[in-house]
Amino acid sequence: MIRKLWGDxxxxxxxxxxxxxxxxxxxxxxxxxxxxxxxxxSGLVGVATxxxxxxxLNHILGNTIPLTALLLMLQTTQKRWxxxxxxxxxxxxxxxxxxxxxxxxxxxSTLIYALAAWLITAAFxxxxxxxxxxxxxxxxxxxxxxxxxxxxxGSHVSWDGHALGATAGAGLAWITLRRTTxxxxxxxxxxxxxxS
Numbered sequence: 001m002i003r004k005l006w007g008d009x010x011x012x013x014x015x016x017x018x019x020x021x022x023x024x025x026x027x028x029x030x031x032x033x034x035x036x037x038x039x040x041x042s043g044l045v046g047v048a049t050x051x052x053x054x055x056x057l058n059h060i061l062g063n064t065i066p067l068t069a070l071l072l073m074l075q076t077t078q079k080r081w082x083x084x085x086x087x088x089x090x091x092x093x094x095x096x097x098x099x100x101x102x103x104x105x106x107x108x109s110t111l112i113y114a115l116a117a118w119l120i121t122a123a124f125x126x127x128x129x130x131x132x133x134x135x136x137x138x139x140x141x142x143x144x145x146x147x148x149x150x151x152x153x154g155s156h157v158s159w160d161g162h163a164l165g166a167t168a169g170a171g172l173a174w175i176t177l178r179r180t181t182x183x184x185x186x187x188x189x190x191x192x193x194x195x196s
Contacts, residue, residue: 035104047093092168110165117169125177
């Protein structure tokens with residue numbers, strides 16, 4: 001168990017390390033063409049690149065710790081975590097591109113809110129002890145993130161990206177886990193003997 005957790009941690013750290021590599025490269029390369037700009041053709045590339053781009057050291061530091069913790073929770077509770085992560089990355093980015101405020105959107109916070117919402121929604125569907133524990137830990141560890149969902153977070157904060165990320169996370173969990181639960185129930189019912 002400890003060995004698995006250690007392996008999981010290294011995979012997560014390798015992933016979050018990409019953010020730091022991108023941030024350091026951004027010191028010498030102009031990444032502004034890679035930002036997400038809602039409802040523009042050129043800004044569509046940001047769906048894929050937005051979580052990797054950060055404005056300054058405070059921005060990337062503020063995102064690294066919650067992203068690392070939430071990815072570790074996802075990896076520990078879900079076997080298909082790479083697929084889930086890819087789905088959250090793309091769906092949250094697409095929602096921001098479709099519905100976000102005008103301007104340049106950057107940072108992993110949209111993905112952070114998507115992960116948090118996924119973990120909480122998954123606990124309601126799966127009702128497994130590990131999933132429930134993760135869902136309880138999210139507000140305990142990251143309760144202040146809740147305030148980032150509202151315009152009061154400040155004009156420099158992509159509160160709409162946070163809200164849309166959370167919407168994407170909850171929606172994706174609800175759709176995929178409902179389908180998985182329904183399929184599992186169908187298999188269970190088909191193997192049970194029928195009384196006549």
